[in-house]
Amino acid sequence: MTVVQQKICLLGEFAVGKTSLVRRFVEGRFDDRYLSTIGVKISRKALPRPAGELLLLIWDLAGGDEFSLQSSYLRGAAGALIACDLTRASTLAAFDRYTEQLWALNPGAPVVFIGNKVDLVAERAITDAELLAASQRLGGPCVRTSAKTGEQVEAAFALLAEQLEARR
Amino acid sequence: MAPPVSGPEPISPNGDEGRLLASIRAILLSEEQERLRGLALILENLRGDHASQLAALQSEAAALRAELERVRADARATDALARDLQAELEILRRKTQADSEGMVARVTPVLGDMIGRAIRDSRDEMAEAIGPLMGEAIRVQVRESRNDMVEALYPVIGATVQRSVAEFAREMQRNVDARLKATFGPEGALRTAAARLRGVSPGELAVREALPFRIRELFVIQHGSGLLVAHSHPGSADLSDTALISAMLTAIRDFVRDTFGPAADGQAKELDEVQSGDNRIIISSGRTVYAAVVIEGIEPEGFRAQLREFVSNLHVKHERALRLYTGDPATLPNLQPKIARLLAETVGSASGPRPLSRAQRYWLGGAGLVGILLAGLACFYFQFTVALMPMAFPSATPTLTPTHTPTPTATTTATPTLTPSATATPTFTPTWTPTHTATPTPTFTPTHTPTPSQTPTATLTPTPIKAEARGNVWVRPGPTPAAARLEVLLRDTPVTVLAIYGPWAQVEWFLDGQRQVGWVPTYWLTLREPVPADRVTPTPTRSR
Numbered sequence: 001m002t003v004v005q006q007k008i009c010l011l012g013e014f015a016v017g018k019t020s021l022v023r024r025f026v027e028g029r030f031d032d033r034y035l036s037t038i039g040v041k042i043s044r045k046a047l048p049r050p051a052g053e054l055l056l057l058i059w060d061l062a063g064g065d066e067f068s069l070q071s072s073y074l075r076g077a078a079g080a081l082i083a084c085d086l087t088r089a090s091t092l093a094a095f096d097r098y099t100e101q102l103w104a105l106n107p108g109a110p111v112v113f114i115g116n117k118v119d120l121v122a123e124r125a126i127t128d129a130e131l132l133a134a135s136q137r138l139g140g141p142c143v144r145t146s147a148k149t150g151e152q153v154e155a156a157f158a159l160l161a162e163q164l165e166a167r168r
Numbered sequence: 169m170a171p172p173v174s175g176p177e178p179i180s181p182n183g184d185e186g187r188l189l190a191s192i193r194a195i196l197l198s199e200e201q202e203r204l205r206g207l208a209l210i211l212e213n214l215r216g217d218h219a220s221q222l223a224a225l226q227s228e229a230a231a232l233r234a235e236l237e238r239v240r241a242d243a244r245a246t247d248a249l250a251r252d253l254q255a256e257l258e259i260l261r262r263k264t265q266a267d268s269e270g271m272v273a274r275v276t277p278v279l280g281d282m283i284g285r286a287i288r289d290s291r292d293e294m295a296e297a298i299g300p301l302m303g304e305a306i307r308v309q310v311r312e313s314r315n316d317m318v319e320a321l322y323p324v325i326g327a328t329v330q331r332s333v334a335e336f337a338r339e340m341q342r343n344v345d346a347r348l349k350a351t352f353g354p355e356g357a358l359r360t361a362a363a364r365l366r367g368v369s370p371g372e373l374a375v376r377e378a379l380p381f382r383i384r385e386l387f388v389i390q391h392g393s394g395l396l397v398a399h400s401h402p403g404s405a406d407l408s409d410t411a412l413i414s415a416m417l418t419a420i421r422d423f424v425r426d427t428f429g430p431a432a433d434g435q436a437k438e439l440d441e442v443q444s445g446d447n448r449i450i451i452s453s454g455r456t457v458y459a460a461v462v463i464e465g466i467e468p469e470g471f472r473a474q475l476r477e478f479v480s481n482l483h484v485k486h487e488r489a490l491r492l493y494t495g496d497p498a499t500l501p502n503l504q505p506k507i508a509r510l511l512a513e514t515v516g517s518a519s520g521p522r523p524l525s526r527a528q529r530y531w532l533g534g535a536g537l538v539g540i541l542l543a544g545l546a547c548f549y550f551q552f553t554v555a556l557m558p559m560a561f562p563s564a565t566p567t568l569t570p571t572h573t574p575t576p577t578a579t580t581t582a583t584p585t586l587t588p589s590a591t592a593t594p595t596f597t598p599t600w601t602p603t604h605t606a607t608p609t610p611t612f613t614p615t616h617t618p619t620p621s622q623t624p625t626a627t628l629t630p631t632p633i634k635a636e637a638r639g640n641v642w643v644r645p646g647p648t649p650a651a652a653r654l655e656v657l658l659r660d661t662p663v664t665v666l667a668i669y670g671p672w673a674q675v676e677w678f679l680d681g682q683r684q685v686g687w688v689p690t691y692w693l694t695l696r697e698p699v700p701a702d703r704v705t706p707t708p709t710r711s712r
Contacts, residue, residue, distance in 0.1 A: 002496075002497060002498065003497070004495050004496045004497070005395050005396065005411050005495035006494075006495050007393045007394060007395060007415065007495070034416075038419060038420060038423040039423065040419045040423075042394075042412060042415045042416050042419060043412075044411065044412045055411055055495075057394070057395075057411060057412065057415045059415070059419070070422065070423070070426055072392070072422040072425070072426055073419060073422060075391075075392035075393065075422075076390065076391075076392035076393020076394065076395065077393070078494065078495070168494070168496065
């Protein structure tokens with residue numbers, strides 16, 4: 001069986017729920033403490049494919065201001081998930097910055113935009129229309145997820161995996 | 169009751185005026201009187217409220233007093249109980265001190281059971297709870313009574329260390345044995361030569377190379393992406409695990425490089441070794457990929473150079489494929505044979521006789537060829553020299569010839585004795601060949617022809633030449649030091665010289681009535697008379 005490895009990055013502002021999304025989706029081996037120690041935690045997820053298996057190596061990068069992201073971690077990424085917190089409007093604005101950083105090192109890498117914490121309906125600060133507009137402007141699909149309930153989490157990763165497959 | 173309102177006494181000259189004044193006074197004071205009555209009423213109400221509140225407060229104070237009394241009584245009871253308990257505790261303490269062994273015996277099973285259950289059911293909590301206490305207790309104990317601790321721990325730690333050292337020694341012995349077995353091969357010779365060149369003894373080098381070393385895993389990883397390019401593991405390893413480890417190792421390397429920045433010379437600082445307990449990860453980096461080897465023990469000398477060469481070869485042959493690798497193994501060449509070769513070379517050097525490298529094989533082959541050529545040249549030179557000898561020194565042999573002619577019988581008697589001894593050892597036969605160099609003189613050749621038909625013993629007796637051994641000397645079957653040692657001719661043993669060949673003399677003597685014949689160097693003989701020339705066989709050395 002052929003196993004194709006792909007490195008993908010999970011980007012987004014501080015506390016948008018990146019690590020929770022990964023924890024929902026993957027089987028981990030390394031402790032979360034790596035994230036705060038060296039700024040990255042890597043997990044894996046094998047997705048079955050007709051011609052073998054796609055092994056996603058998910059680099060969960062510590063979010064924050066633009067100076068805290070170690071751009072070397074983005075090198076060689078085949079694609080990325082960029083997440084915002086639907087209850088904090090400022091996190092949507094960071095989409096542009098992360099996309100720019102990703103494409104500076106990996107031109108044309110597929111991106112899926114995620115609006116997380118969709119379960120907090122009463123606290124919504126970003127509308128669906130705003131999320132859609134931002135993702136369309138940057139040229140990627142968007143998915144509303146909830147790491148808490150698991151809603152659409154797998155779908156977001158599957159969407160990126162499809163884009164990676166299509167690009168190969 | 170409101171006090172009666174009274175005004176000033178009327179001054180009325182008559183009754184009408186007085187009434188009028190009284191009515192005016194009444195009109196003027198009525199309002200004041202009314203207000204005074206109201207105030208009197210309020211005062212009355214307040215007095216009533218105060219009285220009721222006072223009554224309530226008094227009753228509450230009484231209740232509090234009762235409560236206080238009750239609490240005091242309880243406190244007194246508690247004090248009494250505490251005193252009783254303290255007294256009981258004191259009694260128990262005294263009992264414990266008096267019978268500590270009995271208490272320990274009674275409490276131990278209960279405590280042991282409890283602790284065992286707690287450890288079984290909630291191991292982590294127990295460890296968390298006891299850990300700091302244990303650590304502190306051990307520290308204090310070590311500080312205050314080190315010898316007791318040593319005595320207590322020695323049986324445990326001593327056995328553990330002993331086992332560990334024994335295991336290490338066994339492993340080392342196996343390795344040294346394996347190397348000793350290979351000592352006499354070409355590898356052994358190379359190793360000895362290498363050791364001499366480095367100024368150490370081959371034994372020291374063998375011990376150094378026998379130190380335990382094992383490669384646990386080998387990763388070839390792409391820079392940046394951290395994608396696993398190739399992997400080798402003695403057992404079967406899950407690819408997803410190794411891919412994850414590769415990515416994490418790459419992240420750690422990136423972190424180190426980004427954190428510490430470039431070195432003073434501008435080169436990026438790369439993590440080239442990670443140590444964790446007995447395991448080490450040795451990293452050798454190339455432009456596109458790097459190799460990370462997880463090892464146990466001490467790597468043999470030259471291991472890092474081999475690893476660098478391996479990475480360099482990968483880049484020389486497959487750099488494009490490695491650079492364009494995006495995770496699909498179908499786009500990669502098969503690197504397993506190269507990895508297997510590297511492992512065989514490195515592991516072989518540590519665990520047993522190492523297969524020779526290509527360069528070593530070339531050197532060895534070249535040295536062998538040169539050796540063969542030199543040997544051939546030496547043989548040719550020797551043969552050439554021997555062949556030219558008669559021509560170079562033509563006068564050597566004729567001088568012997570005249571001595572033959574006057575004593576023909578002697579020639580016949582002496583020569584036959586040589587024949588049997590010559591047959592005793594094959595090495596003797598070639599040495600006789602030079603005697604044929606005498607063939608240019610026609611008179612000498614016929615003297616040889618009758619020799620086979622002669623009986624040796626019968627002709628010896630007429631001219632015995634007596635001599636004695638000057639010291640204890642080995643007797644050999646032929647006139648050469650290469651001949652085997654037969655026995656020792658003891659000092660002062662009388663012998664008879666049968667023949668002389670070069671610096672050797674064939675002697676005869678009797679031991680316990682048995683006739684003995686053999687060759688000894690003439691140096692070890694004291695001749696009582698000169699040896700006649702007919703007993704001397706001409707040799708090339710003599711003729712020179």
